[in-house]
Amino acid sequence: MRFSDFCEKEVVNANDCRCLGCVRDLEINPDCGKIEAIIVPGPGKYLGCFCRDFEYCIPWVKICRIGPDIILVDLNEREMRRKI
Numbered sequence: 050m051r052f053s054d055f056c057e058k059e060v061v062n063a064n065d066c067r068c069l070g071c072v073r074d075l076e077i078n079p080d081c082g083k084i085e086a087i088i089v090p091g092p093g094k095y096l097g098c099f100c101r102d103f104e105y106c107i108p109w110v111k112i113c114r115i116g117p118d119i120i121l122v123d124l125n126e127r128e129m130r131r132k133i
Contacts, residue, residue: 055120060089060105063113063123069105072120076106084109087120 055072062069074088089105107122114121 058118058120060120060122063121
């Protein structure tokens with residue numbers, strides 16, 4: 050699977066069935082080359098686009114299933130927020 054394939058998929062939280070957004074970046078361990086986490090931008094303040102306060106950093110182990118159009122994750126939202 051390519052990075053561009055990840056960017057086309059929406060990330061959905063299995064706990065509350067809420068869409069978190071689309072994948073924008075990956076965290077990769079430089080020593081072994083493994084994907085450590087996926088990065089999803091948080092909601093925007095103005096018109097849903099501008100001035101994001103945080104982003105979701107979702108560890109690879111929290112991904113339940115990667116389907117043809119969504120990535121299903123099992124996470125507690127507050128734990129995965131990261132200040133920008």
